[in-house]
Amino acid sequence: MKxxxxxxxxxxxxxxxIVGADIKGKANYITIAWIGILGHKIIGMSMNxxxxxxxxxxxxxxxxxxxxxxxxxxxxxxxxxxSGKISDKSKLFKNFYGSLKNAPMIDECAINMECELTQVxxxxxxxxxxxxxxxxxxxxxxxxNGKVDLVKVQPFFFSMLEPAYWSLGERIGKPWSIGKDFLx
Amino acid sequence: MKxxxxxxxxxxxxxxxIVGADIKGKANYITIAWIGILGHKIIGMSMNxxxxxxxxxxxxxxxxxxxxxxxxxxxxxxxxxxSGKISDKSKLFKNFYGSLKNAPMIDECAINMECELTQVxxxxxxxxxxxxxxxxxxxxxxxxNGKVDLVKVQPFFFSMLEPAYWSLGERIGKPWSIGKDFLx
Numbered sequence: 001m002k003x004x005x006x007x008x009x010x011x012x013x014x015x016x017x018i019v020g021a022d023i024k025g026k027a028n029y030i031t032i033a034w035i036g037i038l039g040h041k042i043i044g045m046s047m048n049x050x051x052x053x054x055x056x057x058x059x060x061x062x063x064x065x066x067x068x069x070x071x072x073x074x075x076x077x078x079x080x081x082x083s084g085k086i087s088d089k090s091k092l093f094k095n096f097y098g099s100l101k102n103a104p105m106i107d108e109c110a111i112n113m114e115c116e117l118t119q120v121x122x123x124x125x126x127x128x129x130x131x132x133x134x135x136x137x138x139x140x141x142x143x144x145n146g147k148v149d150l151v152k153v154q155p156f157f158f159s160m161l162e163p164a165y166w167s168l169g170e171r172i173g174k175p176w177s178i179g180k181d182f183l184x
Numbered sequence: 185m186k187x188x189x190x191x192x193x194x195x196x197x198x199x200x201x202i203v204g205a206d207i208k209g210k211a212n213y214i215t216i217a218w219i220g221i222l223g224h225k226i227i228g229m230s231m232n233x234x235x236x237x238x239x240x241x242x243x244x245x246x247x248x249x250x251x252x253x254x255x256x257x258x259x260x261x262x263x264x265x266x267s268g269k270i271s272d273k274s275k276l277f278k279n280f281y282g283s284l285k286n287a288p289m290i291d292e293c294a295i296n297m298e299c300e301l302t303q304v305x306x307x308x309x310x311x312x313x314x315x316x317x318x319x320x321x322x323x324x325x326x327x328x329n330g331k332v333d334l335v336k337v338q339p340f341f342f343s344m345l346e347p348a349y350w351s352l353g354e355r356i357g358k359p360w361s362i363g364k365d366f367l368x
Binding site for chain 2: 009014015041042067077081096112126138140143166171180182
């Protein structure tokens with residue numbers, strides 16, 4: 001039976017990513033899952049105003065979105081536990097920069113998206129950062145025939161419901177195709 | 185070796201959901217995956233301006249986010265293939281309404297979130313709808329001890345990369361906890 005359970009956000013699990021920004025000329029990172037695609041090359045993400053990383057994004061008008069593999073689960077969780085105000089997280093990884101020059105990226109992550117900030121929305125406790133992807137980087141060990149291969153990337157997800165991290169399952173169907181069976 | 189692959193959006197896979205809105209007093213639905221959490225009770229989603237559903241969301245200032253289980257994969261894909269302009273999708277499901285009165289929800293979906301529109305951002309080809317969740321509904325067969333159980337819900341994900349739908353894997357760790365191992 002369908003039940004009302006209050007205004008609970010059940011849009012979980014959501015991709016777990018590491019956002020990077022330079023602050024005072026030094027790389028800093030934060031783990032978030034309140035992030036989504038807004039356009040083919042547009043990303044939106046929501047970050048509590050208390051986070052140190054917000055400052056760097058607003059100063060430089062750039063940021064990066066780094067997608068870790070399951071094997072980086074512990075590091076990813078750690079980055080979400082400790083503030084850059086008190087810990088130098090730039091030393092945890094091999095950092096690299098791309099064309100924007102000040103959006104730090106994590107070499108160890110499977111995928112890195114370098115983004116240019118286009119808009120900031122203020123929603124009381126959080127800031128919503130909207131940015132255009134200007135370049136994407138992927139290690140060829142995570143690609144097959146020159147294309148990103150999610151089986152190799154092994155991204156993972158975060159859910160506040162349990163809370164828990166979740167792994168990716170299997171390919172279960174082809175979009176704009178499997179639905180044709182529903183018609184017949 | 186890390187390679188530049190152009191400005192490719194790799195924030196996939198993303199939760200596959202069915203968005204509902206009344207249009208001219210009749211329920212309509214669309215499948216989307218460009219959606220994300222912006223706050224504990226806030227959802228943001230991006231929809232091409234050509235979609236019929238956008239009209240209803242703007243007229244009523246309400247919408248619903250319905251989370252289908254894997255067993256509804258074919259129906260979900262179908263809803264994303266056919267426009268409400270030419271097909272009456274209200275007849276595909278048992279529709280129900282909640283406190284907002286005009287945000288249609290799909291009884292067959294595991295979870296339904298009834299939302300109130302708070303903001304619309306225009307980004308050329310797409311409109312970004314931001315809304316507050318006012319009530320969430322879940323069938324008790326998808327819950328354990330009164331809480332939403334993702335193992336029972338079996339949400340699934342969409343990726344433009346292949347393109348493909350992907351299933352959920354397994355619980356792999358506890359947030360704000362497993363990262364402590366990284367410290368030791």
